[in-house]
Amino acid sequence: MKTGAILAVTVQGADQGDTTTIKETMIEAARQMETLAADPESKLRDDCLSEIVADKGYHSNDTLTGFRDLNMRSYISEPDRGRRNWKGKPDAQKAVYANRRRIRGERGTRLLRQRGLMLEQPFAHTLETGAMRRVHLRHRDNILKRVLIQYAALNLSLILRNNFGNGTPRGLQGQHVTALFTLLLLWSHYATLSFDRHRSRNDFVADPSRNTPVNSGSKYATSATGC
Numbered sequence: 001m002k003t004g005a006i007l008a009v010t011v012q013g014a015d016q017g018d019t020t021t022i023k024e025t026m027i028e029a030a031r032q033m034e035t036l037a038a039d040p041e042s043k044l045r046d047d048c049l050s051e052i053v054a055d056k057g058y059h060s061n062d063t064l065t066g067f068r069d070l071n072m073r074s075y076i077s078e079p080d081r082g083r084r085n086w087k088g089k090p091d092a093q094k095a096v097y098a099n100r101r102r103i104r105g106e107r108g109t110r111l112l113r114q115r116g117l118m119l120e121q122p123f124a125h126t127l128e129t130g131a132m133r134r135v136h137l138r139h140r141d142n143i144l145k146r147v148l149i150q151y152a153a154l155n156l157s158l159i160l161r162n163n164f165g166n167g168t169p170r171g172l173q174g175q176h177v178t179a180l181f182t183l184l185l186l187w188s189h190y191a192t193l194s195f196d197r198h199r200s201r202n203d204f205v206a207d208p209s210r211n212t213p214v215n216s217g218s219k220y221a222t223s224a225t226g227c
């Protein structure tokens with residue numbers, strides 16, 4: 001299962017809701033994507049900011065109409081609010097219904113499932129394993145620095161896991177044991193090859209049933225066990 005890397009991090013006040021802070025988060029994400037797009041080795045698509053996937057905490061009339069005005073397709077889970085009154089709100093009704101139609105489709109269902117798999121797992125790993133439920137720091141800038149370091153370590157662990165198979169320094173401790181064991185296997189295999197340097201290579205006939213080559217010119221050919 002793939003895990004998504006964290007692209008942008010913002011710290012918001014506890015008295016602000018997700019529907020009001022999503023704009024600042026999107027601006028920071030767009031800034032980071034522009035930085036990535038400037039990299040010649042980047043594989044970002046030209047329309048990388050054309051869609052947004054979020055959970056039900058970000059669902060609101062203003063949020064959906066705002067994304068529609070930005071020509072962004074939203075896939076935001078809709079909470080159960082019961083029957084709603086759309087009198088005097090035609091724009092909001094169109095935006096909400098369009099979002100509802102997308103999340104109920106095959107593509108929307110797949111994107112929402114991927115969001116849960118690729119984002120909720122690193123969030124849980126950072127908050128629970130990384131003990132980020134409580135940050136004992138003062139001032140917003142200090143808290144933001146602490147959060148940035150935490151998520152930078154998370155992204156680094158994903159890079160290590162992708163390149164080396166282990167995402168933590170503790171997991172890399174066993175790598176030298178594996179390398180040493182492989183070296184010993186190669187050395188033991190090489191030690192079983194009892195070649196004579198003074199003989200030509202054509203004097204040896206490969207026999208799959210034996211671990212050592214047999215000299216075809218020898219009168220008494222010996223087996224691998226010496227019998």
